[in-house]
Amino acid sequence: MNQTLHQRVRWAAWIAAAAVAVCVLLLTISYAAARLQAPRDEKTVAELKRKVREDASFAPRIEAEHKRITAALQQRRKRDDVIAIVLLLAASLFVAAAKWLAACGGRRQLPMDRLVQLKAAPRQGPALTLPAAPGGAEEPHQAFVERIVEQHGRSREAAIPILQAIQAHYRYLPDEALKLVCELTEITPAQIAGSSSFYSQFRRSPRGRHVVRVCHGTACHVAGARLITDELRRRLEIPGGADTDAQRLFTVDEVACVGCCSLAPVIMVDGQTVGKLTPTGACDALDGIRSPSPA
Ligand code: FES
CATH class of the missing domain: 1.10.287 (Helix Hairpins)
Incomplete structure (x- = not known):
C-alpha cells in the first residue's frame, strides 16, 4: 500500500x-x-x-x-x-x-519483486544462512525469526512489531529474515516493502558497528560539514550511494541539527558528541575506535 x-x-x-x-x-x-x-x-x-x-x-x-x-x-x-x-x-x-x-x-527501497518471487516459490534445499547478528547472539538465526513470529503472531497486524524485532536484532532487515517472515506468517512481501520503506527506523542495508552522524544543520553546514562528510567517506573508502564501509565497521549518516551549534561542526560517534572539528580531526576522532575485525 x-x-x-x-x-x-x-x-x-x-x-x-x-x-x-x-x-x-x-x-x-x-x-x-x-x-x-x-x-x-x-x-x-x-x-x-x-x-x-x-x-x-x-x-x-x-x-x-x-x-x-x-x-x-x-x-x-x-x-x-x-x-x-x-x-x-x-x-x-x-x-x-x-x-x-x-x-x-535516502533509504534503500525494498527489492519487492524479489521478495514476491521468494514468497511465490517455496524454499527448497538447505536452511537459510542469515548474517551474523551484532553482539554475537548465540541463538540460531532461523530460530530467532521463528521465536519472534511466535511471540508477535502470524497475522498481518504483527508486521511492524516483527520488523522492529528483526531491526533491533540485526540493526537492519536482512532479505533472508524477511523471506522467513513471509513463509511463516500471513504477512505479504508487499506489506513488508511498504512498511520498511515508509518508516525511517527500518534499514534495508547492513549498518556498521559504529555509527557516525555528521551534523548538517545550518551552523555545521556553514562551518564545513560537507568537507567533513566527504573526508570521512574518502578515508573510510565508502563507495558512492552507500553509507557503510566494506568491513561494516562504520556507517556515516548525515543528520539535521543535533543541538550543539556552538560546537559546530559537530559529529556524533556512537552517541558521543565531538565538536569544533576539521575534516582531518574528524577522521582522527575515529582512529581510537577503529578495529581490524569486521562486524
Ligand atoms: S547545526 Fe550542527 S549542531 Fe546545530
Whole structure:
C-alpha cells in the first residue's frame, strides 16, 4: 500500500511540476501580449482624439474605446490572478512531494519483486544462512525469526512489531529474515516493502558497528560539514550511494541539527558528541575506535 503511496506522490510531483511550467508559460504569454497590445491601444486612442478635434461626432467612439481597454485590462488581471494562485498551489505541492520523496529516497527501497518471487516459490534445499547478528547472539538465526513470529503472531497486524524485532536484532532487515517472515506468517512481501520503506527506523542495508552522524544543520553546514562528510567517506573508502564501509565497521549518516551549534561542526560517534572539528580531526576522532575485525 505504501509503495502505491510512493508512486502516487511521485505522480503528484510530476503533475505539480507540469502545472508550474504551464502556469509560468501562460503568465509569460499574457505579459508579452499585454506589452504588445498597449502601444496599439495608445495609437488607436491618439488617432481618435485627433479625429475628435476635427469632428466632434467621434467623441462616443473614444469613450467606447476606453471602456474596451479597461475591460480587457481587468479581464487579464483576473485571469493572471487565477493563474498565479494555481502556480502557488502547484509549487507548494511540488515542494512538499519532492521533500517527501527525498526523505524516502535516502533509504534503500525494498527489492519487492524479489521478495514476491521468494514468497511465490517455496524454499527448497538447505536452511537459510542469515548474517551474523551484532553482539554475537548465540541463538540460531532461523530460530530467532521463528521465536519472534511466535511471540508477535502470524497475522498481518504483527508486521511492524516483527520488523522492529528483526531491526533491533540485526540493526537492519536482512532479505533472508524477511523471506522467513513471509513463509511463516500471513504477512505479504508487499506489506513488508511498504512498511520498511515508509518508516525511517527500518534499514534495508547492513549498518556498521559504529555509527557516525555528521551534523548538517545550518551552523555545521556553514562551518564545513560537507568537507567533513566527504573526508570521512574518502578515508573510510565508502563507495558512492552507500553509507557503510566494506568491513561494516562504520556507517556515516548525515543528520539535521543535533543541538550543539556552538560546537559546530559537530559529529556524533556512537552517541558521543565531538565538536569544533576539521575534516582531518574528524577522521582522527575515529582512529581510537577503529578495529581490524569486521562486524
Ligand atoms: S547545526 Fe550542527 S549542531 Fe546545530
